[in-house]
Amino acid sequence: MKSCLRLLSRFTLISVLFSLSHAVFASQSDVLSAVKTALPQYEVESAELHEGAGLYVVTLKNGPTLHVTQDGKYFVAGDLYRIDETSIENETEKAKLAKIEAIPEAQMIVYKAKDEKAHITVFTDVDCGYCRMLHKEVPKLNEAGVTVRYLAYPRAGIGSEAYTKMVSIWCSADPKEWLTQAKLGAEIPENKCVNPVADQYKLGNEVGVRGTPSIVLSDGEFLPGYLPATELVKRLGL
Known part of the structure; x- marks a missing residue:
């Protein structure tokens, strides 16, 4: 409860209600059509009904997460929180974490702590200074018991130079070593294989990554940007 209140006091959550139309919609496709009409500048990536809230959770590419009423008349831009008698839970972060945790570690590049107490998942770009x-x-972090798991997020997009480098790293015989070498500025031998880089980039867009590094803590908290190891350890409660 206290951590949630500290989060809310640190950031001002502004949720604005927008009228989408005066029609009554009965299906997901009608709700999506209303969103596209109201916000044509965004591409809709996904929409799922949140049973508890009775709202459609609509993910926009490079845009905010929307929570849309089932009749399609209104939406709220911002995170969805669930309140009970003892706590406040960020349902939006919870849903993002579930998608990330569903990825097998075999598709990540993982620097495992010997005595793991927590883990972080980092969307990274090999050419990003703060990622380095x-x-x-x-x-x-490993010494403090924190396992670091990397997902690929080439900021310039699929097909870019950074994307090609990251494919070569993921397809190499020793991804951990080549990722480290790439972050030191070394040339990466080109490798090709079936790889998850494009899917991880798309997932990053879906969960709200806007830059790198983007750090997801093991409790689902999303940290956009670099934090020193000592600060990360504190945030993890270690």
């Missing part, structure tokens, strides 16, 4: 700063602190 974070990677230098992986040994400190």
Whole structure:
């Protein structure tokens, strides 16, 4: 409860209600059509009905998450929170975490702590300066019991130079070593294989990654940007 209140006091959550139309909709496709009409500048990536809230959770590419009424008349832009007698739970972060945790570690590049107490999942780009700063602190995180799991997020998109580098790393015989070498500025031998880089990039867009590094804590909290190892350890409660 206290951590949630600290989060809410740190950020001002502004949720604005928009009228979409005066028609009554009965299906998911009608709700999506209303959103597309109201916000044509965004591409709709997904929409799922949240049974508890009775709202459609609509994910926009490079845009906010929307929570849309089933009649299609209104939506709220922002995170969805569930309140009970003792706590506040961020349902939006919970849903993002579920999608990330569904990815097998075999598809990630993982720097495992010997005595694991927690883990973080990091969307990374090999050419990102702050990603390189974070990677230098992986040994400190491992020593503190934090496993670091990397997902690929080439900021320039699929088909970019960074994307090609990350495919080569994921397809190499030793991805951990080549990821470290890439973050030190080394040339990466080109490799090709069936790989998850494009899917991980798309997932990043879906869960709201806007830059790198984007760090997801093991409790679902989303940290957009670099934090020193000591601060990350504190955030994890270690």
